[in-house]
Amino acid sequence: MTILRVVLGDQLSTALSSLRGADPSRDVVLMAEVAQEATYVPHHPQKIIFIFSAMRHFAEVLRQSGFSVDYVTLDAPGNTGSLQGEVHRAVVRHAADSVVVTEPGEHRVRAEMEAWAETSGASVAVLEDDRFICSHARFKAWAAGRRSLRMEWFYREMRKETGYLMDEGEPVGGQWNLDAENRKRLPDRQVVPQVSRIKPDAITRTVITLVRERFGEHFGETEPFGWAVTRADALSLLTEFIETRLPSFGDYQDAMRPDTPFVFHSVLSPYLNAGLLGPREMIEAAVAAWERGAAPLNAVEGFVRQILGWREYVRGIYWLEGPAYGEGNTFGDRRKLPWFYWSGDTEMACLSDAIGQTRQHGYAHHIQRLMVTGNFALLAGIDPKQVARWYLAVYVDAYEWVELPNVQGMAMYADGGLLASKPYVSSGKYIDRMSSYCRSCPYNPKVTVGKSACPFNALYWHFLARNRDVLKGNQRMSLAYRNWDRMSEDRQAETLAQAESFLGQLK
Ligand code: FAD
Ligand code: DLZ
Numbered sequence: 249m250t251i252l253r254v255v256l257g258d259q260l261s262t263a264l265s266s267l268r269g270a271d272p273s274r275d276v277v278l279m280a281e282v283a284q285e286a287t288y289v290p291h292h293p294q295k296i297i298f299i300f301s302a303m304r305h306f307a308e309v310l311r312q313s314g315f316s317v318d319y320v321t322l323d324a325p326g327n328t329g330s331l332q333g334e335v336h337r338a339v340v341r342h343a344a345d346s347v348v349v350t351e352p353g354e355h356r357v358r359a360e361m362e363a364w365a366e367t368s369g370a371s372v373a374v375l376e377d378d379r380f381i382c383s384h385a386r387f388k389a390w391a392a393g394r395r396s397l398r399m400e401w402f403y404r405e406m407r408k409e410t411g412y413l414m415d416e417g418e419p420v421g422g423q424w425n426l427d428a429e430n431r432k433r434l435p436d437r438q439v440v441p442q443v444s445r446i447k448p449d450a451i452t453r454t455v456i457t458l459v460r461e462r463f464g465e466h467f468g469e470t471e472p473f474g475w476a477v478t479r480a481d482a483l484s485l486l487t488e489f490i491e492t493r494l495p496s497f498g499d500y501q502d503a504m505r506p507d508t509p510f511v512f513h514s515v516l517s518p519y520l521n522a523g524l525l526g527p528r529e530m531i532e533a534a535v536a537a538w539e540r541g542a543a544p545l546n547a548v549e550g551f552v553r554q555i556l557g558w559r560e561y562v563r564g565i566y567w568l569e570g571p572a573y574g575e576g577n578t579f580g581d582r583r584k585l586p587w588f589y590w591s592g593d594t595e596m597a598c599l600s601d602a603i604g605q606t607r608q609h610g611y612a613h614h615i616q617r618l619m620v621t622g623n624f625a626l627l628a629g630i631d632p633k634q635v636a637r638w639y640l641a642v643y644v645d646a647y648e649w650v651e652l653p654n655v656q657g658m659a660m661y662a663d664g665g666l667l668a669s670k671p672y673v674s675s676g677k678y679i680d681r682m683s684s685y686c687r688s689c690p691y692n693p694k695v696t697v698g699k700s701a702c703p704f705n706a707l708y709w710h711f712l713a714r715n716r717d718v719l720k721g722n723q724r725m726s727l728a729y730r731n732w733d734r735m736s737e738d739r740q741a742e743t744l745a746q747a748e749s750f751l752g753q754l755k
């Protein structure tokens with residue numbers, strides 16, 4: 249009675265539910281590199297390299313602990329190119345009568361698993377992914393009967409339940425959220441520590457060659473490739489973050505500087521999402537740094553909130569809302585994604601830098617994703633589906649369960665305000681305040697109309713004016729509308745004309 253235990257590319261943890269209770273002398277682990285997963289969106293080559301190389305290294309870890317691993321490489325003869333096809337072939341190869349798998353991170357793959365039993369002839373058990381702190385049932389119970397599903401309330405429950413940063417039922421320091429302290433601009437003199445990159449080993453170099461041959465035309469540079477592909481290296485990067493960047497993580501969480509892609513961020517999301525690191529150990533490492541006086545509370549609370557709060561919350565929303573969540577389009581936006589999102593070819597310095605580093609590293613930090621590329625897409629009225637597809641393709645950490653709520657809900661307000669109490673839109677003023685981009689930009693963030701005007705400015709007013717019917721009932725938008733209404737009619741007309749002329753030229 250052979251059991252086939254399937255491990256997907258973002259399930260690289262020895263504590264995975266599908267591996268629990270396995271009998272290495274009888275069961276077989278299947279891991280398969282398949283073209284379908286590499287191309288359902290045109291993933292950044294570094295994302296594919298990261299996943300394939302981390303899969304190959306993880307297969308070795310399993311083998312060393314006694315598992316029999318059937319690993320199908322992308323170029324293996326007979327590779328059918330799909331998970332379904334590979335499960336079917338492996339069931340036949342090993343005469344398996346049952347398949348055990350941990351639930352995937354996407355509705356698309358979850359639906360495909362429903363068909364595995366039919367095509368393979370074996371029974372299929374899909375187990376809960378308990379690498380998360382909050383189970384589906386717990387999230388559902390939290391959401392039940394609430395009118396508003398704001399992250400902050402969820403986060404407080406998670407703090408109470410886990411006891412992280414709690415003291416006798418109260419938040420340490422007396423406040424749940426220290427974000428007010430976390431919006432500092434990066435001073436020019438502030439030195440930003442280096443993020444170590446990991447030198448590719450022989451396995452990674454083989455994968456780089458394979459990916460360059462097969463997916464070289466995808467957006468993004470293949471090299472230099474510096475991502476960790478083993479848990480040991482990911483752990484050393486976690487330690488480096490805690491020691492060198494966490495102390496200033498809070499202060500400069502929202503800050504941006506040209507050619508400084510990582511600032512004080514952890515740059516650990518690819519490892520966390522693929523299973524090389526777990527959420528608890530990351531949180532506990534940060535809390536321990538605070539306990540020994542090595543990092544201040546605003547940094548540690550801010551970091552813990554990203555993982556215990558935002559990450560768990562967006563996952564809960566994704567599964568609670570189901571596939572229909574991706575269909576929302578609050579403002580009926582239909583404009584196609586501008587070509588510069590793929591080429592990086594724009595004079596707007598903020599967008600050029602954020603897209604340029606995305607191409608180079610498959611990484612941009614949260615404020616770049618939200619307030620530069622996301623903000624522009626929302627202001628310009630880009631079709632949310634095209635925006636979501638872009639984000640899913642270009643970031644090494646992107647899987648739909650985490651990408652979609654961030655795009656639909658947070659960046660595009662396409663879920664009608666389920667996640668965000670108001671659209672995250674801003675003029676060039678915000679980008680100028682939080683970055684030094686504008687200094688090297690041909691546009692002027694203080695100008696709204698004319699040749700030198702920052703495009704974000706007129707677009708901001710155009711967004712408000714064209715979406716007034718949808719947003720007029722939102723109290724949090726009322727100040728913005730009062731400012732618009734205070735403008736003279738002539739000024740409003742020239743501002744809208746400026747935005748329309750810009751949009752008309754957008755390709
Ligand atoms: P840090 O700033 O160091 O934060 C620490 C950790 O907190 C991250 O590693 C991540 O695991 C978690 N985290 C922080 N913010 C969020 C959030 N909003 N949602 C979920 N987890 C969070 N994150 C992804 O992991 N995958 C995505 O595909 C993704 N797409 C995004 C798209 C948009 C439009 C936006 C606005 C955000 C998106 N995020 C996504 C969230 C966030 O931008 C990234 O998690 C973060 O930039 C990863 O870099 P880091 O590890 O340096 O994060
Ligand atoms: C993202 C990805 C890629 C590029 N390739 C594979 C693969 O070849 N084999 C595999 O098992 N998983 C891969 N993945 C991760 C899956 O796409 C991921 O498991 C689903 O999107 C669900 O989160």
Ligand code: SF4
Nearest residue numbers: 596598676686689702
């Ligand atoms: Fe971006 Fe406008 Fe500043 Fe240029 S002036 S960097 S377009 S915000």
